[in-house]
Amino acid sequence: MVFSKITFFLVLVLGLSGFISCQRPEYVNIGAVLTYDSVIGRVAKAAIEAAVADVNADKNILDGTRLNLIMEDSKCNAFLGSIGGALLF
Numbered sequence: 001m002v003f004s005k006i007t008f009f010l011v012l013v014l015g016l017s018g019f020i021s022c023q024r025p026e027y028v029n030i031g032a033v034l035t036y037d038s039v040i041g042r043v044a045k046a047a048i049e050a051a052v053a054d055v056n057a058d059k060n061i062l063d064g065t066r067l068n069l070i071m072e073d074s075k076c077n078a079f080l081g082s083i084g085g086a087l088l089f
Contacts, residue, residue: 024065031070033084038076045071 032048035041052069055061072084 024063027066027068028062029068029070031072031085033072033074033081035076035081036073041073 030052032044034045036045048071049069052067056066072087074081074084
C-alpha cells in the first residue's frame with residue numbers, strides 16, 4: 001500500500017515535470033517518512049533505495065535526470081512523522 005502510493009506520487013511528479021518546464025532537471029528530489037524500527041519500514045526503506053538505485057543506474061529511464069532520495073524516520077510517532085514530512089520540502 002505504501003509502495004503503491006509512493007509509486008503513484010513518483011509517476012505524478014515525473015509526469016507533470018514535462019508540463020512545467022521545457023528543460024530537463026539535473027535531479028528530482030523524492031522523499032519518504034518511514035518507521036525504521038518496524039518490519040514494514042525496513043522492507044519499504046530497502047525497496048525504495050533499491051528502486052532509486054536501479055533508476056539512477058540506467059540513464060535511459062529518466063534521460064540523465066537523477067533521483068535524490070530523502071528519508072526521515074518517524075520513530076512510530078504521528079507527530080514526528082508529520083514534522084519529518086514537512087522537513088522533506
